[in-house]
Amino acid sequence: MRLSHLFTKTLREAPADEIAVNARLLTRGGFVFKNSAGVYSFLPLGWRVMEKINKIVREEMNVVGGQEMFMPALVEKKYLEPTARWDLDVGFFAGGKEDKEPGFVLGWTHEEVLTTIASKYISSYKDLPFAAYQIQTKFRNEARAKSGLLRGKEFMMKDLYSFHADDKDLQRYYGEVKEAYFKIFKRCGLDAVYTVAAGGIFTAGNTHEFQILSDVGEDTILLCLKCGYAENSEISEFKNGDTCSKCGGNMAEKKAIEVGNIFPLGTKYSGALNLEYADENGVKHPVVMGSYGIGVSRLMATVVEVSNDTQGMIWPESIAPFKVHLIVLDNRKEESEKIYDELIHKGIETLYDDRSDKSAGEKFADADLIGCPVRVVVSNKTLDKKSAEIKKRTEKETELVSL
RNA sequence: CGGGCUGGCGUAUGACGGUGGUACGACUGCUUUGGGAGCAGUUAGACUGGGUUCAACUCCCAGCAGCCCGACCA
Numbered sequence: 105m106r107l108s109h110l111f112t113k114t115l116r117e118a119p120a121d122e123i124a125v126n127a128r129l130l131t132r133g134g135f136v137f138k139n140s141a142g143v144y145s146f147l148p149l150g151w152r153v154m155e156k157i158n159k160i161v162r163e164e165m166n167v168v169g170g171q172e173m174f175m176p177a178l179v180e181k182k183y184l185e186p187t188a189r190w191d192l193d194v195g196f197f198a199g200g201k202e203d204k205e206p207g208f209v210l211g212w213t214h215e216e217v218l219t220t221i222a223s224k225y226i227s228s229y230k231d232l233p234f235a236a237y238q239i240q241t242k243f244r245n246e247a248r249a250k251s252g253l254l255r256g257k258e259f260m261m262k263d264l265y266s267f268h269a270d271d272k273d274l275q276r277y278y279g280e281v282k283e284a285y286f287k288i289f290k291r292c293g294l295d296a297v298y299t300v301a302a303g304g305i306f307t308a309g310n311t312h313e314f315q316i317l318s319d320v321g322e323d324t325i326l327l328c329l330k331c332g333y334a335e336n337s338e339i340s341e342f343k344n345g346d347t348c349s350k351c352g353g354n355m356a357e358k359k360a361i362e363v364g365n366i367f368p369l370g371t372k373y374s375g376a377l378n379l380e381y382a383d384e385n386g387v388k389h390p391v392v393m394g395s396y397g398i399g400v401s402r403l404m405a406t407v408v409e410v411s412n413d414t415q416g417m418i419w420p421e422s423i424a425p426f427k428v429h430l431i432v433l434d435n436r437k438e439e440s441e442k443i444y445d446e447l448i449h450k451g452i453e454t455l456y457d458d459r460s461d462k463s464a465g466e467k468f469a470d471a472d473l474i475g476c477p478v479r480v481v482v483s484n485k486t487l488d489k490k491s492a493e494i495k496k497r498t499e500k501e502t503e504l505v506s507l
Numbered sequence: 508c509g510g511g512c513u514g515g516c517g518u519a520u521g522a523c524g525g526u527g528g529u530a531c532g533a534c535u536g537c538u539u540u541g542g543g544a545g546c547a548g549u550u551a552g553a554c555u556g557g558g559u560u561c562a563a564c565u566c567c568c569a570g571c572a573g574c575c576c577g578a579c580c581a
Contacts, residue, residue: 115532117518121573122573123574141572193508246580248508261581364581397581460540462543463539463544464542466543467541481541483541484541485541
């Protein structure tokens with residue numbers, strides 16, 4: 105991609121009304137555009153990052169047998185009435201202007217929708233287990249959108265749902281998804297803390313969250329500094345400084361960003377929506393379910409929050425919009441075009457700053473802001489030595505490589 | 508949803524209640540290219556609606572919007 109063709113531009117200053125680091129940097133870099141509070145567009149650079157994250161998520165979901173699908177954003181009343189979730193004050197209700205009552209809600213979760221679909225196809229123990237997921241925009245009428253992309257009214261989520269014959273099989277699968285989640289966050293450059301939490305409006309039992317330690321996080325967790333056991337403060341009986349009941353270590357209170365969560369749902373939804381299967385003896389049982397979410401847009405913002413410096417974002421290679429940011433100085437276009445073609449030919453994703461009306465300093469500043477892992481400079485200075493200069497975003501030193 | 512703060516070009520600011528300026532940015536052209544270049548030209552602003560006043564960007568009220576705190580929260 106040539107910077108001269110990219111329709112977005114970097115901004116020298118962040119908008120006055122963005123405080124959160126993720127929103128300031130993503131906006132300045134031209135990754136996102138705030139349309140309304142808590143409602144963002146993903147611009148070409150931001151969408152590339154989003155799709156890289158989604159690709160990682162897909163790969164790991166497929167490893168645990170997740171079947172990708174796509175469900176409607178418009179969820180009709182009849183789906184949520186059986187579980188008494190239609191009247192919850194969570195979603196944006198939708199209907200025609202002349203309708204007396206809204207007939208739909210913009211989907212804020214899809215347990216009921218998929219359970220209803222599954223009930224048409226699942227009837228025997230032979231049909232179980234299975235798991236399906238989607239990556240889709242979710243809509244929640246947040247009373248208070250905040251912190252840039254960390255809490256929005258509209259956001260990207262990966263939601264996986266699993267269906268089992270019994271609780272034992274659910275627990276087996278739950279463990280597999282847990283491991284898949286750790287891999288996803290690791291591949292995105294994040295260390296997640298597995299945290300015991302409350303079920304909220306999804307289940308009566310405990311659930312588990314994946315938390316990324318960060319002072320801007322809105323969750324507070326109690327984390328054992330020795331064994332890593334963690335509980336969300338909303339259910340924890342630990343206090344800062346207490347002794348860990350698992351290993352005797354020290355429990356520390358930490359702020360964290362919740363990037364994922366997994367729920368052993370049991371039969372709450374299958375029961376309400378008549379999703380049953382017949383066992384080997386022909387006896388019917390409700391299907392046992394689990395659901396598993398990752399806020400993928402929040403994940404992107406979280407990476408920015410934990411990986412940046414005064415100059416800009418620092419993307420891990422796995423999700424960077426481009427691997428290489430190629431800069432040409434002194435108008436040495438002929439040479440830089442050749443290098444660009446070569447990089448593209450080798451399949452190396454390259455953002456090429458071919459602009460001839462920008463100063464060297466501005467190009468460097470933009471490269472630092474956008475935060476691709478490797479910067480390559482071609483200039484009189486490097487070409488005199490028949491070379492190009494390479495610098496990693498995470499390092500200060502540059503090195504010359506011959507052409 | 509309760510509370511607070513804020514509301515003027517993209518950003519930062521100046522103007523006593525009396526003709527809305529300036530700097531940076533952005534745009535056009537030319538000259539430039541190793542850390543946000545130079546010259547010239549251009550662009551663009553008082554959230555909305557009421558009220559007070561001879562006169563409102565300025566004061567008052569309401570609404571709206573944004574941010575922040577809290578409540579809430581897959």
